[in-house]
Amino acid sequence: MPRDRALYLDHNATAPVLPEVAAAVADALMRTGNPSSVHGFGRAARQAVDQARRRVAALVGAAEEGVVFTSGGTEANNLALAGTDADRILVSAIEHDSVLRAAPEAERIPVTEQGVVDLAALERMLAADAGKRVLVSVMLANNETGVIQPVAEAAAIARRHGALVHCDAVQAAGRIPVDLGALGVDMLTLSAHKLGGPAGVGALVLRPGQALSPVLKGGGQERWRRAGTENLPGIVGFGVAALSARSVNDRIAGLRALRDDLERRIRDIAPEAPIYGEGAARLANTTCIGMPGVKGETQVMAFDLAGIAVSAGAACSSGKVASSAVLVAMGAAPAASAEAVRVSLGTGNTEADIGRFVAAWREIYERARRLRAA
Ligand code: PLP
Helix, strand or coil, X not given: CCCCCCEXXXXXXXXXXXXXXXXXXXXXXXCCCCCCCCCHHHHHHHHHHHHHHHHHXXXXXXXXXXXXXXXXXXXXXXXXXXXXXXCEEEEECCCCHHHHCCCCCCEEECECCCCCECHHHHHHHHHCCCCCXXXXXXXXXXXXXXXXXXXXXXXXXXXXXXXXXXXXXXXXXXXXXXXXXXXXXXXXEEEHHXXXXXXXXXXXXXXXXXXXXXXXXXXXXXXXXXXXXXXHHHHXXXXXXXXXXXXXXXXXXXXXXXXXXHHHHHHHHCCCCCECCCCCCECCCEEEEECCCCCHHHHHHHHHHCCEECEECCCCCCCCCCCCHHHHHCCCCHHHHCCEEEEECCCCCCHHHHHHHHHHHHHHHHHHHHHHHC
């Protein structure tokens, strides 16, 4: 197996920082100035934050006043779920843990076996127990399968029932066009490190007029919606990444052919290998493939030995891999759901990379079969 260069196929975990982002972050790090200070240093820092705010707002068709910078997608999701006066929360069953664990009491909206949120179930759930202030949270693209959710339709249903809508667009932004108004949502979560920006910065973007109570209390930063001195280099880097991500369609289009080729070649080797959500609209860069009889964890280690980085299950923050709650929600048996690996491509990947992955996949699968037969 080639051991030349390490091959990164885990862009949904984090994407490489864009060179123009790295340069802007380095430059911002060397500048002194607190955006809240009234002197010239402070005013220059404020201008840099405001420019980034405009760029992030433009990425999702929002007004700049609606952008609340946070320490990342996790904080933005926590803020969205805690920041309104909702007394009933409905979340899709396939949300990221930063939604599911932020509102453990939330009711779960089921998904179909293709991993698409069940809109009829949402309608039924909203019709029951009317009279409460409801918040609905549905992600735009799933981090494990890449399945794109019918967020605009979900938001229209929610609105008919007077509910607020939050959308975690962390995996979608920079990969498909995202527009706050077209989606019809009240709050949208973004994270810089999935689109070529630095980790540790993100935003909750609000539609005009949407109120939000802070979770982090203290100073009046972010219009009293998120206290704490702004992460100037991170925010500047996020702004540059958002600007670069606006040419999204061209950059991602090529990945669909690579991803589809990868899936075709795996299917030639093992027609029995499930490809989760393949019948649904998906992000062009993502595939989630089961290798029958081989735990995802074992695969990730074997791929790593072959110099290939992929992830299993939800690639939990703890580094531990359990059976995937997302795949179980789609109706997969727990054992099968523990055998899936997520491959997520980036614009630097090539046909040769796909060939290398497929060769490694075949070798791992055949070795496991030989071991079982022995
Ligand atoms: N939401 C989704 C769908 C994600 O995939 C992730 C990260 O993996 C997050 C939220 C959390 O974002 P962050 O890493 O910026 O906290």
